[in-house]
Amino acid sequence: MSAWGGGAGRQRGPRDRLFLAAVFVLLFWAVVYPNLVVLAGSLRGDAGLTTRHYAAFFGTASELRALWSSVWISALTVMFSALIGVPLALLFARYEFPGRRLLGALAAMPVLLPPLVGVIAILFLYGESGIATRLVQDFLGLESPPWRLHGAGAILAVHAYSMYVYFYLFTLAGLARLDPAVFEAAASLGAGRIRTFGRVTLPLLTPTLAGASLLTFMTSMASFSAPYVLGGGFRVMTTQIFNSKLQGEMGMAMVETVMLAAVSLMVLWPLSRWEGSREYVSPGKGAAPQRLPVKSRWAAVGVPAAAGFGVFLLILPHLTLLLVSLVPDGSWTVQTLPPRYSLENYAQLFSELRTFRPIVNSLLMASAATFIAVAFALAVGQLVVRWRVPGRRLLEAMLAVPWALPGTVLAVALATTFSVSQPWAGRFVLVGTAWILVMAYALRVLPLTGRAVLAGYRQLDPSFEEAAASLGAGRWRTLRRVTIPALLPAIAAGASLAFVTGLGEFVASIVLYTHRTRPISIEILAQLRDFDLGAAAAYGVLLMVLVAGAFTLAQRWIQGERAKAS
């Protein structure tokens, strides 16, 4: 084997090889193997190999329609999300007006809502007996609700609402990376605003927009909560898989799983190559980005007002959730707005073991998953970036694989693989334990956490570690005393993402939970089924607060570390 580079050019001993092998095998076992089991399962009949399930899939119009629905819903989600997120980002990044900072921060609020919570918040607001629905109905004096939150349109609306944030945040970050002088250069060459936007701003943002499109498309393909709660008869691939599994049609469920993964991968490959192909980073930044003051008197009032109203609409679901959580059980029937408010629901949440249990479950499982994901990300970072081991591209690719696999696919793969005991084949019975949920959560967040930690690794100056080595620090001491502390901001970013995702996870949970291991999201669903809206909303608010807390803590901490470093 050729010498491994990097890391102060040290020789790698047998222990290092063992470490590499262990990471490799574990990743393969957790990430790739379950998918292979599903692939094999989709081809297995009662009597050996068969294409019977595939034939059934392609022979059923409703199956093909569901697949096609997944694709077009996702494409439209990308479009609508971009139409909301990009203009918002441009508004807040390029113009100066009163309230810009506050409104700009509020515009990212939908990230605080885990998918299922977002769906129910919107349900409380615009559903058949939602607050906005009732207000409009009363105002217009209608017999029946003015609209129905139902089917493809409803799914699209919820998707656009929860995913425009990707475009918003990506575009803000993309603009921050550009040298603001290029816009001035365009102006000095006679280009007006529209021409500057079309010829300069937009082309420079294409890699950024490709990245946001990719993320939005994959998230939408994987989306389960919105179609599950709002779809009604309208089926997409994720709900299809869930139903097949529920009805015990495992062969069909596996074919559907394979098809959804295949289509997702088909989109992922070309788009991700395009994303990586061009990246425009400004050479040494000039002045801080100049924000244009809003000039005319009309715009000076209109722009903040419009921005304020837009942002108000965006945080209306949060407010609704809060409102509903304060409504005592059974007190709100036909009135437009709830007649009574109390903290009853919250008190109940924490006073009964039955209602408190999901909170503990979610916190524990999300923490465990975060720990595992960060550990794997660090191990892969060390191997790929520092030691530059052979096969590093494969290792890195394995970290990213779960990204292409919707949560439902992952859950089905895990449920299938770990429902039998075949220790010689690396299969154990994990179904029914909390570990399978932890594993699902960890795998789901592995791509994002891995990305954050690897980016941190790549920014590390290698001479850091060389300096430690020259001072006589051994490899593990260097890792513990120098590398990991320097990586803390990246770890905080990756860990907060992992924790937050695990906390609100619903898609994989609904396939894998038992009564004992049920997380908050499943409990929310149960409360909704019991028509205890207040309790469901209280759980929702609790999640929202926990998510906000995790993000704020991580952010504070990252900024603190940065301040210390500079």
Added chain:
Amino acid sequence: MGAFLELDRLTRVFAGSPAVRELSLAVGEHEIVTLLGPSGCGKTTTLRMVAGFEIPDSGRVVLDGRDVTRVPPQKRGFGMVFQHYALFPHMSVRANVAFGLETVGLSRVEIERRAARALELVRLPGTGDRSIGSLSGGQQQRVALARALAPEPQVLLLDEPLSNLDATLREQTRRELRALVKEIGITTIYVTHDQEEAFDLSDRIAVMREGRLEQSGPAEDLYHRPATEFVATFLGRAGAVEGLVGEVHDDGLISCRLAEGVIWKAQAARGSELAEAGMKLRLLARPEALAFARPGSDGALRGTVRETRFAGSVYLYTVTVGHGELEVQAVAEQARPGDLVGVVPSSAPAGLFAFPAGAERQTG
């Protein structure tokens, strides 16, 4: 030369602190004027007001008799070269250069032709298809210049365009830049904090300090007849000693009493109020205007050599005298640190400037 471009009492205040204060400057047609000053003195802000990126809080920008203060940059028709060039990274070299030509309503062929000509002008013919990222720093700088010049603007504005090049390239480029700008004959404002660059490039230099114009004029004027102590020390080297006015002469010269029996003739600062004998003054002296003499000899100021430096062709000595410190330039090694020496002017009153004492603090 009549003023083609006039900056009339420009003022710009950022968050309560003025970046540019009451700055007036007239630039003649075809003239190259350099804004020179230390970092943060308001050069870029001034240039951006001329370009239209900043609206002055008060004052006007007048082009050829027309007030353009509020004309937006895209309608102003001024070419600008940015410090980091601000080339469009997603476009080829040709597309960058053609960008400003497309709004004018020219035919495709004409645009091509003019873009090619602009690239020839900056000696980069045949690079049209290259991508921006594949060019060296110097080449990028020239593309930025070609892009600014292609639409044939009335005024060219450059903000430290050479600061990203290495020293050798910078020196070569600034000669070429001057030759090119003179050949085209375009009215130019050039911003830099590098005095050598200003000397090499400009017809006239405007020295700025803390948002104000200190003095403007040809380089020789500023060097040989600085209006303020700041200009005297910012352009070239100068040591300073304190003294008293001995006698005020009609021809603008002043006899300065620096010590018992030591009286040097110096130029009175322009418009200074050093009118009466006995007033306190500060005498600034260029190193090349001083020479060593035997201590105690006639008119020699006594001092101690504090430091000697070899500066290539000459030696520079820092000499501590009674109320100040002077620098003396000599061609051969004449003294060592600690030596007791006498200092005399070698070609008075050239290189000797008398300023009212305390004036330094008033302007600050």
